[in-house]
Amino acid sequence: MIPRLSHTPAPLPLYAEFVTELRARGFEGDLSSSFGDRTVLATDNSIYQLTPQAIAFPRHTEDLVRIARLTGDPRFQALKLAPRGGGTGTNGQSLIDGLVVDVSRHMNRILEINVEERSARVQAGVVKDQLNAAAADHGLFFAPELSTSNRATIGGMINTDASGQGSCLYGKTRDHVLELSAVL
Structure with a gap:
């Protein structure tokens, strides 16, 4: 039986700070740390479940560059991230208890x-x-x-x-x- 996801109402402070700083640096895509959004992206096509701390939906390549640059900041050395597309992987590749970078919403042309x-x-x-x-x-x-x-x-x-x-x-x-x- 698949274990029940734990209810984590708020992201860890590191991820909340990262999302705030990313917005301040001009990130133009969508950012979410709502429990509902995080729960949706806690599963893929595998048997695994892992609730992310936050989700970034980049609008374009420049947003990806902003994420990459900010992860290089020493304050965010411990930050974990994983890319995500359609969530159809069967081995949990896009699941992480960190930041999910989902390109399917905007980068789909x-x-x-x-x-x-x-x-x-x-x-x-x-x-x-x-x-x-x-x-x-x-x-x-x-x-x-x-x-x-x-x-x-x-x-x-x-x-x-x-x-x-x-x-x-x-x-x-x-x-x-x-x-x-x-x-x-």
């Missing part, structure tokens, strides 16, 4: 489909079925086959090297990634 090069440029929060619907108009598709393709994000698929039943024929996610940009 298809930037380009290049028919000649048979490639696409997307933000990390684009859902696989969303990409395939746009690519289908050009006779293309993003091959890794997943049972969760209606909610799995491309960023999450890259993070976990997602694959499914069709991987023997089409390969895993890594076999279809030509280039990526990362904020470290």
Whole structure:
């Protein structure tokens, strides 16, 4: 039986201070430390449960840079964070009792489909079925086959090297990634 999540009404002071400082530094996305939001992101497609302290929903790459820079501040050395896309991982990869950085809310645009090069440029929060619907108009598709393709994000698929039943024929996610940009 899965254990009941503990009720933690307020985030730890370190995370409350981080969220306040992140807002002060111009973070333009959404930030939440409400118990309801944290409970929703305490689970994924695995059997594990872990309630985060806070959630950041970056609006664009600059917000990710703001998060990365602030985590370099000595005051926040103990801060833990994990990226999250669709929450379809089966091993608890996006679960953390720290800061969840969820790219699915705002960073979900298809930037380009290049028919000649048979490639696409997307933000990390684009859902696989969303990409395939746009690519289908050009006779293309993003091959890794997943049972969760209606909610799995491309960023999450890259993070976990997602694959499914069709991987023997089409390969895993890594076999279809030509280039990526990362904020470290």
